Amino acid sequence: MRYLPHSEHERADMLAVIGASTAEDLFARVPRHALLREPVNLPRHSPEFLVEAKMKALAGRNHAAGDGPFFIGAGAYRHHVPASVDHLIQRSEWLTAYTPYQPEVSQGTLQMLFEFQTQVAHLTGMEVANASMYDGSTATAEAVLMARRLTRRSRIILSGGLHPHYRDVVRTYLGDGPDLVCLPASPEGQGDILNRIDGDTAAIVVQTPDFYGHLRDLRAAADAAHAAGALLIVVVTEVVSLGLIEAPGALGADIVVAEGQSIGNSLNFGGPYVGLMATRKEFIRQMPGRLCGETVDADGNRGFVLTLSTREQHIRREKATSNICTNSGLCALAFSIHMSLLGEAGLKKLARLNHHNAVKLAKMLGTVPGVELLNHSFFNEMTIRLPVPAAPIVELLARADVLAGLPVSRLEPDNPACENLIVLAATELTTDDDIAMLAECLHAALSEDAQ
Structure with a gap:
């Protein structure tokens, strides 16, 4: 789309300033086959109120997480986010996704990130955390x-229980090859990961x-990895x-490494989310991203x-640990505000509520004929096996909201063992009514399929 001045004189003057005789000269270096031969197939311009009505109609076709019983997790979870979180992150002094480039005049942002790091370190039981990553999957790859840098080894072993998206992101970073061992997806276990560790292994995930x-x-896992001189990377979604x-x-x-979306960040139809990373103090100089610290000024x-x-962007390229050029600062702020509101006691209570509702869900699913629960232990997530392929059943229930x-099978399409899961x-x-509705619909769908 080109902007054309109101008069030919204005247009000629503008072209003269940049040394072009015609507007077509501006596209002279674009190969002829790449130029459009007709206008882009998009609607013509409309008044703002008509565009707004059109977009609202399109948005109305979405089924949001809060529109009915919702049991989707797998790395992105529906939790309550207090209204105060959204209110505070929209204040002008906070509304940015960046760690400040002039930290000496951005003390509030730096203090928030310092406290965020403290919260993450406490949560994970580690000594130091950075000022956030993009999300859990890329944090895993980093x-x-x-x-690899710490051990000067190259072999990485990924558990069969690792989220398929995380596995694929690591594969994108490292490429396929003998130094990346991806154990098969394993609904009953993590595979024989401990027996695969050898003297060339940098880390198990x-x-x-x-x-x-x-x-x-x-x-x-830690004992087996450390005995071979390898590191243990733990992922929490x-x-x-x-x-x-x-x-x-x-x-x-x-x-x-962890995905922090569950605290302070709504599902948002897929993002943005916030990656957490924490490690031991002796590894700090190989940690990617940035780290905020506390000090005193000349006046104490x-x-x-x-x-x-x-x-x-801060040191010579060849010495950089990562090319991550920003962080998820606004999402990290939301995380930190929500965590501050919860406090340690509140987080424990929230976790107990999640597990309590998951136990009720597991018990109810156990009453549905043909449904097999695969978990002996769980937090708030579980896997069931149906007597038939799962995808059509899930689609059928979705039509009932x-x-x-x-x-x-959506994430593991080539693995027959996952087809019914x-x-x-x-x-x-999650309410009792939600769980009862799921059990009723699942029972009806399986009965109908059996007929």
């Missing part, structure tokens, strides 16, 4: 690269609760679980600075 909802024994289960750092993790007053910025979870989640927003 952790893998970090482990284990998720808990894993993609299928199982809680994993991190002590055994449901950060609320850390309010109830023991922190990964206390169980031997070397690097912890408390102040905040960017202590470490090991990215290519019941979002019954994620059919695993559904991953479901319950949160503090």
Whole structure:
């Protein structure tokens, strides 16, 4: 789309200023085959109120998470976000996704990020955390690269219980090859990951609760990895679980990465989200992104600075740990505000509510003929096996406005063992009526399919 001045004289004057005789000269370097031969197939311009009405009609076709029973999890969870969170992050002094480039005049932002780091370190049981990453999946990939730098080894082993999206992002970063071992998706376990560790292994990546909802024994994984000189990277996609289960750092993790969306950030139809990363103090200089620190000024007053910025915009490219050029500062702020509102006692109560509702969901699913629960332990997420392919059943329930979870075949289309599986989640927003509706619809759908 080109802007044309109101008069030919204005147009000629503008072209003369830039040294072009015609408007077509502006596109002289574009190959002829790449130029459009006819206008783009888009609606003609309309008054603002008509455009707004059109967009509202399109938005009305969405089925939002709060429009009915909702059991989808698998890395993105529906939790209550207090109205005060949204109000505070929209204040003009906060409304940015960036760590400040002039930190000395942005003390409020730096203090918030410092407190965010403190919260993340406390949650994960680690000694130090950075000022956030893009999301949980890319944080996992950055952790893998970090482990390679620390150990000077190249082999990475991914658990069969790792979220398929996270696995694919790591594969995108590293590429396929003998140095990346992706164990097969395993709804019953994480695969033989501990027996695959050898002297060339830089790190093993284990998720808990894993993609299928199982809680994993991190002590055994840490002992096996450390015995071979490798690192243990722990992935957490449901950060609320850390309010109830023991922190990964206390169980031997070397690097912890997590998706922080559950705290302070709504689903938002897919983002933006916020990645968390924490590690041990001795590994701090290989941690990607940025780290805010506390200091005092010349008068002895408390102040905040960017202590470490090991990215290519701050140091020589060849010495950079990562090319991550920003963070999810606004989402990190939302996380930090919500966490501050909860406090330690509030987070524990929230976690207990999630688990309590998940237990009720598991018990109700156990009453539906043909449904098999695969989990012996879980936090707020679980996997069931149906006697028939799961995807058509989930679609059938969706037409009844019941979002019954994620059919695993959607993410693992080439794995026959996953065809009949559904991953479901319950949160503090899941009601008894929601659970009863799911069980009733699931029973009806399976009965109809059997006929």
